[in-house]
Amino acid sequence: AQSVAQPEDQVNVAEGNPLTVKCTYSVSGNPYLFWYVQYPNRGLQFLLKYITGDNLVKGSYGFEAEFNKSQTSFHLKKPSALVSDSALYFCAVRDSRRSNDYKLSFGAGTTVTVRA
């Protein structure tokens, strides 16, 4: 079975400070990892993904994420947070061994609040 854990329900940071949103995963095979962001009253928007290759992945809006196989983690980072980054962030995983469907397993989400 595949699963994702986001250990923090909420993350609060001051504008201009680094932002980190944590994610750990569990899969049988190799993971395909994704981050999505959800703004109020909006659908989820894709931020970035890791499929293979470089462990540091760069995505939209200045976000990046680092894949760490030994720690089974895929933490989302931004060097300098903006108030507009305040939103709900979801980590998702798909097991590469699953070839017949595209079932993403999402974490419960982390609410990020960036204060001015």
Next chain:
Amino acid sequence: EAGVAQSPRYKIIEKRQSVAFWCNPISGHATLYWYQQILGQGPKLLIQFQNNGVVDDSQLPKDRFSAERLKGVDSTLKIQPAKLEDSAVYLCASSFNRGTNEKLFFGSGTQLSVL
């Protein structure tokens, strides 16, 4: 490009009533998904279509939920009869294909409240 369209935006019904949601994916997207997002939880896949065929409906409560995607374009999700625990946001998403690294495009969702 136009995004994934969903309607209605909100729906309030009483338990045991029926309800239907509609989704129009991005033009050209072969794969369509319905997710259920309960407050405080991440989205859970209910059903996945590839064109007009069902790829995965293993988590769809088939005794009360049904979905179809006629002509491989827009889709409807129906609940009959609704239960209190069906209160959630129902998200529709689409992708160009069902490749392993495909990103999903989500609609704004339909927020369902069952009283």
